[in-house]
Amino acid sequence: MNDHNIKSKQSLTKQLCVVAEKEKAWLEKNRLLYTQKRERLDNLVKERGLNSSEVTVEERKLSEHVTIYESRQAGMWDLVFKINREEKNLAAMKARRKKKKEPSTETKIVKVSDELGYDLEPTASKQSKRSSKPKLASDSIVDMWRDRNDFDVASARSKQALAKRGLAGQLNTFSRCPYCEQKLSFERAHVDHIHPVSKGGLSEDDNLVLVCAPCNTAKSNKTLRAFCRDVDLNYEVVVARLEMIGKAV
Numbered sequence: 216m217n218d219h220n221i222k223s224k225q226s227l228t229k230q231l232c233v234v235a236e237k238e239k240a241w242l243e244k245n246r247l248l249y250t251q252k253r254e255r256l257d258n259l260v261k262e263r264g265l266n267s268s269e270v271t272v273e274e275r276k277l278s279e280h281v282t283i284y285e286s287r288q289a290g291m292w293d294l295v296f297k298i299n300r301e302e303k304n305l306a307a308m309k310a311r312r313k314k315k316k317e318p319s320t321e322t323k324i325v326k327v328s329d330e331l332g333y334d335l336e337p338t339a340s341k342q343s344k345r346s347s348k349p350k351l352a353s354d355s356i357v358d359m360w361r362d363r364n365d366f367d368v369a370s371a372r373s374k375q376a377l378a379k380r381g382l383a384g385q386l387n388t389f390s391r392c393p394y395c396e397q398k399l400s401f402e403r404a405h406v407d408h409i410h411p412v413s414k415g416g417l418s419e420d421d422n423l424v425l426v427c428a429p430c431n432t433a434k435s436n437k438t439l440r441a442f443c444r445d446v447d448l449n450y451e452v453v454v455a456r457l458e459m460i461g462k463a464v
């Protein structure tokens with residue numbers, strides 16, 4: 216590797232960082248609005264599910280906005296992985312030029328992304344297992360990963376994903392939402408605490424159940440009895456179904 220290659224890599228990485236900073240600013244500026252729209256959209260979808268009504272103009276618009284935000288957010292992850300890869304390549308080039316090996320430690324981003332449960336691209340994942348451990352050049356990019364909100368959201372998501380995987384067997388016994396009996400796919404299922412967390416319910420398998428999104432939203436932090444009453448479900452029938460799939464009610 217010659218100095219010219221190293222310089223052009225440095226310049227590419229720098230440009231990527233500039234783009235990433237702009238994206239980060241946009242995502243932060245719109246985060247609150249996005250959260251509100253997401254919530255409103257989830258409620259509309261829930262209401263529509265319960266009333267079997269048509270998709271409204273409002274729902275379609277919200278869905279468009281939410282999709283834009285989520286795809287830019289996903290793009291941001293891709294970008295950060297790319298920067299990480301470029302920085303590792305750059306460090307490797309410098310190391311080869313110096314004919315000196317760097318100490319073996321994971322780069323911060325790869326490590327953090329592993330912790331958050333994000334899948335790395337195969338190349339990045341291979342690189343993360345290799346022994347050369349360059350340091351990150353850009354503090355600003357590392358800062359993005361320190362964002363508390365991102366950490367909290369990601370950690371809550373990965374916990375929920377884990378709980379959900381543990382419940383997959385439920386659909387072999389009964390392939391419908393145990394509350395409303397709508398057909399339920401694992402991908403679209405939500406995890407509900409039968410006895411709500413806010414009332415002391417535990418996150419244990421016999422208190423966790425896969426349900427459809429509208430039921431999960433409608434139940435929220437209600438007790439099973441209150442939920443059944445409010446959405447006009449037969450409590451005894453629901454309890455019997457829950458017991459059939461091995462839940463304690």
Ligand SMILES: [Zn+2]
Nearest residue numbers: 392395427430
């Ligand atoms: Zn349901």
